[in-house]
Amino acid sequence: MLIDELKNIARNNGIVGAGGAGFPAYAKMTEKADTVILNCVECEPLLKLHRQLLATHTEEIIQMLDEVRESFGAKEAVIGIKSEYVTTIKAIEEVIGDFPNVRICALKAAYPMGDEVVLIYEATGRVIKPGGLPIDENVVVYNVETMYNLYRAVHLNIPVTNKLVSIVGEIDHPLTVRVPLGTTVKEAISLAGKITVEDPAYVMGGPMMGRLGTENTVITKTTNAIIILPKDHHVVVRMEKNLDIEKRRASSSCCQCRTCTDMCSRHALGHPIEPHKVMRAVANHDLSDLSVFINAAYCSGCGICEKYACPQGLSPKSIIQQFKGGLRGAGIKVEKVEPAPVLEDRELRKLPVHRLAARLDLARYDKPAPFEDTTPVTKLVKIPMSQHIGAPATPVVSVGDQVAKGQLIGEPKDGLSVAIHCSIDGVVQKVTDREVVVKGK
Known part of the structure; x- marks a missing residue:
């Protein structure tokens, strides 16, 4: 298929990144790419849908991945997947022999391995420059559901009308199900039975990078999960914090241990993001080095610094995100800069997902959420x-x-x-x- 034809199909069938920010799939399509990566890492705790979808519709997804690679004129396609997803890997191995230009890249169960900058390095050894894009290194990344939506559009003439959502947490029958776009959270969670707490909160997406919703929040093309938690749960309380108070806490409590920077996945790849310096500048009202604030723009927002690394429970990510918003509001564009060398001890700085889940008090919710490949009536x-x-x-x-x-x-x-x-x-x-x-x- 010609690349322009594929672009038109993707645009007219409403295909966007099925998670994250929802970047239109057609806008990534280019003949500059020599590698196409399928992201099946799903690095946040409790999210399950991508591995389930790939295990269920393996041949269709890999076929589409190879067709995308061929349309781009790319040399290879790589499936990035956690090595612990044994069932899904077995399903891939049963069909991948028919696709000689597709290979598996088995990855550690570390967070945030699903960050495309991290995934690209793991799969290809290439470092995306700070402020740059994957295509700068001739790489394009799509997640599993996006690729399946492409298959449905190209081969079945079906546009995007639903979203796969894992409904987990304080619910008596966790599951993963297709939900019609525009369905409310209240109606979606009714598919998974009864809520098991009296005063629930709803985390839309993952516990690290998601946001709080309500019963009336609607499912969109980027909704990967609804996590039901008690309102007094640590994850919920941190999402509701007052940023002005957090800045004052930084002034009184930040000891400059620099653990936030030492565990930053982008910093380990040579990006000039140093959360401890941001905290020091905030604590001391120090504007002498503006590069500290400008470099905040290179933060991925993964939240390790805030929800895992900081021994004081401070909020560097939230403060950095406010600075990023200020930079955008002021029209200051992020410059592409040369990265520093990748840290030699980067492997030792990786955060195992099971430890993250335990720290967030989410391990007790890591239960099977069976995939129901049907769309309910709404x-x-x-x-x-x-x-x-x-x-x-x-x-x-x-x-x-x-x-x-x-x-x-x-x-x-x-x-x-x-x-x-x-x-x-x-x-x-x-x-x-x-x-x-x-x-x-």
């Missing part, structure tokens, strides 16, 4: 026109219209944008620039 969906990086889609339906599952309801704008499709059969109840509400039949 009575009402509120489908956002923006579920991706770039310009939101423009609604093309009106109140009262009869719509079908898979029908185009938002066309992509000029520039970086993708289409949005209806996730159920029903009648349009409301249309705004931000969302389309559909009531099921």
Whole structure:
């Protein structure tokens, strides 16, 4: 398939990164790539859907991965996967012989191995320059669900209308299930039985990089998990912290042990991010070295410094993220710079996921969440026109219209944008620039 044809299919079928920031898949497609990496690392605790999907639809996903590689003219495709995902690796090994340009890269169960900068180094030995992109090193990365969505669009003419979500935590029947886009958290978790705590909180995504939601939060193309926790759980309390208070705590408690920097995965790859220096500058109101703040832009936001490394329980990541927001707001662009050498003891600085889960008091929730490869009936969906990086889609339906599952309801704008499709059969109840509400039949 020609690369331009593949781009059009991806854009018009609404395919974006199925997790993270939701970068449009077509915008990564380029003939500059010599390597395509399939990310099946899923490094945050409790997330399960990518390994389950790859074990279930192995041949389709690897076939599409190889077709993407061929469209790009790339030399090889690499499946990055944790070595402990034995069932999934076995499924891959049964079919990979038919794809000589695809190989497996088995990785340690360390966090944040799923960070594409870290994954690219592990799989190829190439270091992405601070401020740079994977394509600078001739690499493109897609996760498993994104690749499966490409397969469905290319071979079955099916656009993105649902999202695989792991529903785990304080729920009596954890599972992974397809959820129609626009479904509320309340309706989604009802698929997994009853909540087992009286006052629950809902973490959307992973416990390290996710955010808090409510019963009315809707499922989008980037929702990988709903983790139900007690409201007084450590993970929830840290997500609700007051940043002004955290800055004052930095002034009174930061001892400059530099553990936050020593455990930073990007710093270990030579990126100029040093959280301890940010904390020192904040603690002392020191603006003499502005590079400390500018270098905050190179932070991946993985949260190791804040939720694992700091012996005082301080919040370097949150403070750094505020600085990053300030830099963006001021129109200061991140410059691409040369990295320092990779640290010789980098291997010793890796954080095992099981230790992270234990520190976060999440190990007790690491239970089977069986994959149900069906899409349940949903009575009402509120489908956002923006579920991706770039310009939101423009609604093309009106109140009262009869719509079908898979029908185009938002066309992509000029520039970086993708289409949005209806996730159920029903009648349009409301249309705004931000969302389309559909009531099921």
